[in-house]
Amino acid sequence: MKVKTRDRILTTSLALFNELGEPNVTTLLISDEMDISPGNLYYHFRSKSDIIGELFGQYTAEMDDLLAIPPDVEVSLDQLGFFLHLLFETLERYRFLYHDLVNIMSRYPDLKNRFRKILSRKGKGFRSLCDSLTRQRLMSLDQSSLDALCEQLTLTVCYWESFDSLKELGNRNAMDPARGVYQVFYLLMPHLTESAAGELTVLAQEYRR
Amino acid sequence: MKVKTRDRILTTSLALFNELGEPNVTTLLISDEMDISPGNLYYHFRSKSDIIGELFGQYTAEMDDLLAIPPDVEVSLDQLGFFLHLLFETLERYRFLYHDLVNIMSRYPDLKNRFRKILSRKGKGFRSLCDSLTRQRLMSLDQSSLDALCEQLTLTVCYWESFDSLKELGNRNAMDPARGVYQVFYLLMPHLTESAAGELTVLAQEYRR
DNA sequence: GTCTATACGATGATAGAC
């Protein structure tokens, strides 16, 4: 069973975008990498922005799936770690989007609002998770602190990969979702009750590299 | 006394880069905006990357100045707020650098190492400040938490502006350094002693918008 | 120092045969 060319274009583009940065990837490079002709690529996609739009659609779909957290959910710290790991893994797979955000958004303007929607969904997801921890009396926060924390969590998941890969340039450690989970754990730590914080410290060691 | 053309090129470029994103600003647009010819621009700068390199030099110089924090410094919370405000203000003035980081770094490769140097300098600066707070018994942290906190502070100052302007797209609130200060205050809050946290809460209100 | 004119290369995209 052969993989459809259209899908191969998407996966190849994604890989190249992540590796080289979207602006450095020409339609010629994509078709070259796939051993097809540029004309063939343009048979499947009307333009380069269409490819990006479709990849963004995939990203959105995966994120929506991940962030569909019921407001009455009860998460354990273990489950939280698992969730975060999945989240960082997904963000890493579409990391090119955040590497040249302004450039990408300015060339494909409809992406702006779609980006903002995802952003607010991330914030709401974290809110649900924090609420859950609060209900379980693992965490205790006043309103302002909670707002600031969720904001901070959202910022961190969005930009952690960019930050980390800049710091670890060419390092083998780079691009391990676990590093992100570890960092977020330490963001939550100071707001947890003593026993929960102890548990999370132990858990954090498993994510440490 | 006339401002030198060379300097006007730099300030005009900076303004346009910040407003439109560096990849969207052509040398023609710069010279057009200044009412000079493209040839004239190329008389003063050998290439577009030279302009970016020089702007990056300015950014580095201002940052180095700001981050030259003596290890034995004693800062009050007030002074800390003032420092953060200056820091965010400077980062905002050179925000284009972080808006398309990968793209910029890939086209002007020598910037990579210079970026990393600044990054590590930021981390060390925050370390000195935290050490000062610790010495004054305003803050208390184990080693792992301190590392994670400084990492988090560095990430936040680098990407806060990008994050905030994405969230507040076209909003008037956007691009006020005070918002960044407020956010960083809440990052420090949970690690402070009760009285210091109270003081910082009050101070944070002044930065609230 | 500043201008006009232009070369050059790269890239997104199309036309038409197979």
Added chain:
DNA sequence: GTCTATCATCGTATAGAC
């Protein structure tokens, strides 16, 4: 569906006159 041309455009950069 896929290929081989080929176009049109744009952006950087240079040459040479004033």
